[in-house]
Amino acid sequence: MSLIPSTNTPVVVIGAGPIGLAAAAHAQARGLPTVVLEAGESAGAAVREWGHVRLFSPWSELIDPAAGELLAAKGWVAPESSAYPTGHDWVERYLVPLAAALAATEEVDIRFGHRVVGVARHGRDRMVDAERDSTPFTVHVETDRVQVRMPAAALIDASGTWSGPSPLGGDGLPAIGEHAHAQRIRYGIPDFTDPSTLARYAGRHVAVAGTGASAQNTLVGLAALAAEHPETRVSWLVRRSGTGDAFGGGDNDQLEARGTLGQRAHDAVESGPVEVVTSFRTAEVSPEREGEGPLVLTSTDGAVLNGVDEVIVVTGFRPDLSFLSEVRLDLDPVLSAPTQLAPLIDPNVHSCGTVYPHGARELAQPESGLHLVGMKSYGRAPSFLALTGFEQTRSVVAAIAGDHEAAERVELTLPESGVCGGSGVFDAPAEVDGTADGGGCCGPAEPLTLSLAEPS
Structure with missing residues (x-):
């Protein structure tokens, strides 16, 4: 009682x-x-x-x-x-x-x-x-x-x-070396309007782990950053064998801002500085050499990604x-x-x-x-x-x-299509009706878009 x-x-x-x-x-x-x-x-x-x-x-x-x-x-x-x-x-x-x-x-x-x-x-x-x-x-x-x-x-x-952000490790636990190299790893969508963030990632090799809307937001932001700093490299670590439905519902998405984000992320991968690395489940993070050099990410199957300067983890x-x-x-x-x-x-x-x-x-x-x-x-x-x-x-x-x-007496009507997680496009309270940019989490001159599902 x-x-x-x-x-x-x-x-x-x-x-x-x-x-x-x-x-x-x-x-x-x-x-x-x-x-x-x-x-x-x-x-x-x-x-x-x-x-x-x-x-x-x-x-x-x-x-x-x-x-x-x-x-x-x-x-x-x-x-x-x-x-x-x-x-x-x-x-x-x-x-x-x-x-x-x-x-x-x-x-x-x-x-x-x-x-x-x-x-x-x-x-x-x-x-x-x-x-x-x-x-x-x-x-x-x-x-x-x-x-x-x-x-x-x-x-x-x-x-x-x-x-409680999920770790980089592909088995749900922190990868070996993940804590030791925590200063080079960020969890969640960076604020690309912050000068210190721009300085951290501009011209660097950045690995992004995750496939939700937060990952999309991060890819869009890094693509915009790379447009200003062409030496910036982005490796998108996807645990599955392909990107599949990682870009959401697109034009069919009833959350228009989310659909816009998916399209922009798709464009960043197709024509931008993003290299997709599929079937990559991180098992270890280690230095390329002693000291402050680049990192090496090793997958559970032994695949290796070299020369990584920074890691952004958006895995939920x-x-x-x-x-x-x-x-x-x-x-x-x-x-x-x-x-x-x-x-x-x-x-x-x-x-x-x-x-x-x-x-x-x-x-x-x-x-x-x-x-x-x-x-x-x-x-x-x-x-x-x-x-x-x-x-x-x-x-x-x-x-x-x-x-x-x-x-x-519970009643609830929710938008259909896509996955309601993550953030949308970086700033600028732009319209989201197909006539203007929806803004999104990653463009050096705009604020991001996010749903409660995956706020980062």
Whole structure:
């Protein structure tokens, strides 16, 4: 039997990003006492780290309905619905005002600089059955000064996956030498508008590992850089035997910015400075010679790529489950997503447009009152959109409030075609209608485009 949230045992939301704040907005609308714990120092701390990227989705799909109502009541004016914001725009024009509006209510307390390091039932490890469902959670939290414990009636984990980039190693583990040469390896889409980034990659031999939209974004950016610095070389490391559908849905993609990105990435490979290296699963990173010389990347089959100056890894993300080790989870063994959700989001079967509407029922865990939402709920699957997270939180909060009818009433319409992961084209709030460049993650003079699925 689920506990009723109260001032002494509130709903605890982990993460003050787009989905965590949406959960808090729905909880506030239902009068549920709520505490939001954010490891960073501000709302949208993770989004800020890829703030140079322009999203695939327009503003109309990036504002949670309950959050929008709360903001509108305080005089907030929504951005132009058809415009495509960057991550920085999303933070400054929506997430920061939303956090302030929530914090000004009686129901919501937002605590920055609070990192969750453990969750358990009060006085019980995960082996204990007795009175488990009627016992509050204990959330262990670290701040810069002290470690504290706080009670919770329900827990919504919206901590995302940004802190867990997948490694360069082709078997899912870091390649030999990957950590030793970390100063030459970057995870995620570089900001090609940053002079220090340009200086790092211009005229160098850059290896790019990954085939999602973030990889496309990176290839487009490096191609633009090479146009200004022709000595720049790019090796695109593809684990499969060919590029296949790596460029997305193109003109058939209902996310037009994503389709534009795929076409630009295809052009960069066909006519630009990009050399495709297929069937390459990195096993080792080693120096060509002692000292600071170029790197040698060796594949699991013994193939070698010599003379690499820099490596950009855009191979996706994975959830951090370490702080949930003392609660009972039911997760798919492949995706690390809730077992009931996994078949609906399997990237081998689904794109974001074919994900069946889902909510509290599919996200529930054996631990009553615990829900994983947002990117965290998708585990390693790369097909997540903000709209999905908003609907998840609406349903989950309804379930926590005891409104099971509303929790079951899940409705969701998503764009079809392609894979909803990664970023789009670098900056310039250009139109994305075929008459102008969609902007994208990699052009020295423009900001990028990214979907929540694979924010880098």
